[in-house]
Amino acid sequence: MRSETGLGGVVFDPPHSGDGGSLSGRQANWSPPPCYYAPRWSASEFKEWWDSYAKDQAYKTDPDNAPAIIDAHDETYGENSQYEDHNIGREDEGAWWTVHSNPNHPDGSTASCESQIFWVDHDDTPPPHPNSPTPEMLAELAYAEVEIPDVRAELSPAADAQKVNLATWVWMDASDLAPVSVTASISGYSQLSATVTATPSRVELDPGTGDATVHDGCAVGADGGVGRPYTAADAGTAPSCGVTYHRATHDRGPYPFSATVVWEVSWEGSDGSGATLPDGAFGTTQDVTVQEIQTIVR
Structure with a gap:
């Protein structure tokens, strides 16, 4: 069985190993919850x-009100409270x-969450609250925990053998x-869960220079792949997915060519609910060298 890890009180299965990447949201006005109860x-x-x-911190930070703070805590959680000494x-x-x-939120602040402490039985659900x-x-918390494979685009000609005006x-x-x-x-409440699934939809190419033509037919095909390798039968034709460089790199250094996979994201909850989340993206960059030679044997 795969191990689990997560944010405070939340576990993710499988955990993010760190070998791959994380989704970068493409919807400017969306972000995950800044805080939550768990x-x-x-x-x-x-x-x-x-x-x-x-108890000691109360005296250090607010000595004048510390006795009242301690009395209020004991009244709510102490030996003679409804919880009989913290529910021991x-x-x-x-x-x-x-x-x-939530450390994955841009602000990482709990300012929008009212700070409360409450007990929840393992077979129960948390009480209604905007941040429960x-x-x-x-699903929104899990968005950043989806591990995206570090996929590197294949090029023909190879990245270190690009040619001016020859389609790649x-x-x-x-x-x-x-x-x-x-x-x-x-954690401890398995009856409440959500599964997030990211499915690749297309690849966006950036040649790393304005002196290039992008062939942007890079949607994921019926076979699950994107584009295809060059064959001898393709001589003289342009690829549906590729790039043509129009200027060599000998006087400027290599171009940073990037291929970004766009992923469609959906979720399904333990209660049968489900919907979509904003598309996410993850890309890799590789240096390409473009030579002036006009012909090549592939």
Whole structure:
């Protein structure tokens, strides 16, 4: 079984190994949630946090109001409260939830989340709250955790043997462009989850210079691949997916040629819900050298 890892209180399966890339959203007005509620402590951990850290911090940061803060905590969570000493007697039945920040958000702030601490049984769902997790929110949190393969476009002629005014054929194999998925769930609450799937739709080429013509028919085909290699039968024709350079690089250094795969993203929740998320992109760049020679034997 694959291992799991995640943000605070959220796990992703499979975890992002770091070998591939992450999606870069293409919708300017969309971003993942800045913060969310999820488990932080077991009953004993919450009690330990309060007794060994938070109580002392109250006196250090707000000595005038510390007694009132401590009294309020004890009234809500202490031995004589409805939770009978931080729910110590229910250690295995649930967890204490509070706010977490999302490091994948541009701001990474919890400012929009009201800070609350509440108990949720393992077989229950979190109480309604604008920042309580739903399958849709889990899908949005998982967007940055989808691991995109580091696909490098194949070129003919090769990147170090480009020729002025000779079309370059560009392709990617279907085996490198399979859909990828990740499932996000709440630690200890497997009944709440969402699976995000990214499916490649097209490749966008950037020749790295204005002195080039882009042949932009680079949609993912029925076979799952993009473009195709050059063959002898293609002599004198332009590729559907490729680029033609019109100026050599001998006096300026190589051109940074990039091929960016655009991925369509959808999600399906544990409750049967589902929808799409903004398209994402991930690309690679390679240097190409263009020579003045007009003919070549491939």
